[in-house]
Amino acid sequence: MITIAISKGRVARQAIKSLAKCGYEFAEDIKTTRKLILESNNHKLQIILMKGQDIPVYVDAGVVDMGIVGKDILDESDCDVYEILSLNIGKCKLAVAGYENFDFKSKNFLKIATKYPRMTEHYFASLGIPHEIVALNGSVELAPLIGLSDVIVDIVETGTTLRENNLVVLENIHDISSKVIVNKVHFKTKYTKIKPIINSLEANL
Amino acid sequence: MNYFNLSTNDMNALTELSKENNYENIQIPTLINFSELIDIEYYTKRSIVKFVDADGIVQVMNFDCTLTLSQIFSKNPMYMPAKRKVAYLSKTVFTNAKRKIEESTVWGVENYNVNTPETDSELVLMAIQSLKNLGIKGFKIDLGSVEFIQAMLKDLPKTSTDKIISLIEEKNTFELSSTLNNLGLPEDQKKKICKIPQIFGPFRQSIAKAKEIALNEDALTAISRLEKIYEYVDAEALGEYMMIDMGFTNTYRYYSGIIFKGYVSEHSKIILQGGRYDKLMSNFNSQLSACGFAIDFNNLKEANAYDNYSYQQRKSS
Numbered sequence: 097m098i099t100i101a102i103s104k105g106r107v108a109r110q111a112i113k114s115l116a117k118c119g120y121e122f123a124e125d126i127k128t129t130r131k132l133i134l135e136s137n138n139h140k141l142q143i144i145l146m147k148g149q150d151i152p153v154y155v156d157a158g159v160v161d162m163g164i165v166g167k168d169i170l171d172e173s174d175c176d177v178y179e180i181l182s183l184n185i186g187k188c189k190l191a192v193a194g195y196e197n198f199d200f201k202s203k204n205f206l207k208i209a210t211k212y213p214r215m216t217e218h219y220f221a222s223l224g225i226p227h228e229i230v231a232l233n234g235s236v237e238l239a240p241l242i243g244l245s246d247v248i249v250d251i252v253e254t255g256t257t258l259r260e261n262n263l264v265v266l267e268n269i270h271d272i273s274s275k276v277i278v279n280k281v282h283f284k285t286k287y288t289k290i291k292p293i294i295n296s297l298e299a300n301l
Numbered sequence: 302m303n304y305f306n307l308s309t310n311d312m313n314a315l316t317e318l319s320k321e322n323n324y325e326n327i328q329i330p331t332l333i334n335f336s337e338l339i340d341i342e343y344y345t346k347r348s349i350v351k352f353v354d355a356d357g358i359v360q361v362m363n364f365d366c367t368l369t370l371s372q373i374f375s376k377n378p379m380y381m382p383a384k385r386k387v388a389y390l391s392k393t394v395f396t397n398a399k400r401k402i403e404e405s406t407v408w409g410v411e412n413y414n415v416n417t418p419e420t421d422s423e424l425v426l427m428a429i430q431s432l433k434n435l436g437i438k439g440f441k442i443d444l445g446s447v448e449f450i451q452a453m454l455k456d457l458p459k460t461s462t463d464k465i466i467s468l469i470e471e472k473n474t475f476e477l478s479s480t481l482n483n484l485g486l487p488e489d490q491k492k493k494i495c496k497i498p499q500i501f502g503p504f505r506q507s508i509a510k511a512k513e514i515a516l517n518e519d520a521l522t523a524i525s526r527l528e529k530i531y532e533y534v535d536a537e538a539l540g541e542y543m544m545i546d547m548g549f550t551n552t553y554r555y556y557s558g559i560i561f562k563g564y565v566s567e568h569s570k571i572i573l574q575g576g577r578y579d580k581l582m583s584n585f586n587s588q589l590s591a592c593g594f595a596i597d598f599n600n601l602k603e604a605n606a607y608d609n610y611s612y613q614q615r616k617s618s
Contacts, residue, residue: 158569174398178472283472284443284544285566287502 098141098289101155101163103148107274110185111164114300115141118292141293152177155279161286162278162293168251170275172214178283181276181298190215190269193258194240194247200266201225203246209239210249219249219269237261305406305598307390314434315408319388322427324410327382329366329391330373335359337372341584348395350402362394367555367578367593370411375587385413385589409575409595416579416590418526421559422533428573428594429534429542432563437601440572442542443501444561445549446527447576449511452519453494457484465494470550472498490516501546504531511547526559555581561594570600 102108112126120136122143134143144160151163152175166186170179190212192200200206206227210216213231220227230245237257239245251272252258252265276297283290319326335351336359350362363369366389374381388410397403410427414420425442432440450469454462461484468477474495481491493514500510508528515521527545534540549560558577565572575594582589 179476180472180474182475279569281564281569281571284501284546285441285564 097135097139098162098286098293099144099160100141100293101144101146101151101160101165103151103165104145107164107186108143108145111297112143115293115296117300118296120293120296140289149173152277155277158279158282160279161282161290162276164274164276164297167272167275168212168215170277172212175277176280177277178280179275180278180283180294183274183276183297186272186274188251188253188272189265190249190272191252191265192219192247192249192267192269193237193252193263193265195262196264198247198266200247206247207245208247208249209236209245211236212249212251215269216249237263305602307406307408307598311435312390315388315390315431318427318430318434319410322386322410322423323384324386324388324412325382325384327387327389329363329369329389331363331392332360333363333369333372335361337376338368341368341581348397350394350396363391364393364395366391366393366407366409366595367411368581371578371581371585371587371591374413375582375585375589381413387411406598407595408598409593411591411593413582413589413591416558416577416592418529419533420590420592421526421577422530424575424592424594425530425543425559425561426534426537426539428561428563428575429539431596432573435596435601437565437572439566440542440563441544441566442561442563442573443544443546443549444504444527444530444559445546446523446558447550447556447560448526448558449520449523449547450497450550452523453497453514453516455517455519456490457486466550469498469548472548474498498548501548502544504540504543504545507545507547511545530559557581558592563596568603570597570603572597572601 102111109126112122120141122134122136124131124134132145148165148169151165152170152173154160155163155177156175168190194200206225208216208227209230209232211232213229216229236248236250239248241261276294349364352360354360390408393405393407395403412420412424428442454465465480478495481494493516496514500507511524515524531543534543555578556576557580560576562571563573573594573596577592579590582591
């Protein structure tokens, strides 16, 4: 049996729908169930629901064979896995945001608040702007509003939260979508079982 | 603390193998002078555990036996045994990804003789036999070639090869294809490079596929080296242990010819790793060729394969 780690919510619902089209049906209704481990009716696949940040850790350790995880989380983690497939779900952008017309590239020193310190460091180091990164855990939009930072780096989907807090996207860093990751050794040793699952995700997502 | 004790039986099994193949058992120093390593770009410097002595000289713990031995034998040729083959059991100390100091037990061999298909073949064969001697069940040796990748990417702009190599290593075909699109390569060349990460699995089928995508003579030469190794191993009736992955790139960065990894099915750790590293030797201004492999007992222990074996062996003996 192959195990796949998926974060709860929209991504799990879409993944289950596309897996069902390829013969991996699940008895439980993902919207109502509280179970964390779901097994397909043909006993070939087990879905394990967990927090997105933990998925690369589990896949790298080989406790689960594969996972679906956002590129943002993957880049922020230190894990050594195969990145097999890019999916058409969970699409958004990693962006620098702040007050309108704030020219952050011309500043001598920037304070940046973010949930993604690694990618932020990478981006601002490549621009060569002296900076300090403040790592936060949520509601990053607050930081410029009450003076913790000049700008923020965050994931932007629709931009509604930014707008309602008088902030705008100043620059897109890069696009983000969900990726299928696979443990490096299991990809080889369980290839015949993993390949059909990858194919079904590729065809339907 | 990471306690590991190699049982006498297992140590004997490995010593016997190295003796049969004329490898001399040696010991590896714990401390190395860092100044001599400083220009070598083959490791991440932050993974090294360093000490500063009273005179301000930086000493580092042995973190990679291959690197340590390369340094010793290129600076001090008089230490080299006559047959130019060494085997060792050693500890390595390094900082892991979680920024903690970690200790690992390795057994390995290095061969400093001329680069021929025979030396490569003997090495791969020894890798298989060492795991067999330890009683590991269900393992595979996965073979690739850094020369093949280099030949395939020969015509690409140097600035983009690093990125392409890392995408091949991650088997990230979608991003690989979009990166190649941006380079404006001929369709045929692009398609063939895109296929590299997908060529892996059973030996014969995969070799045939590799030949189909070979872009030049050098790539074909690299493939025929792999074929020769397989013939040699198969002649000893050990071909079933071999797999191939043309998408293996140079993760340890010092490999320059064949590269191989060993793992046990159902477990996710790489238990053995090796290859040819002539370029590393030339970095130490040495004319020697070199190849070698090492078994990582910490990963083997984690894969549980080792404990099971020792237990059963103890029961039966």
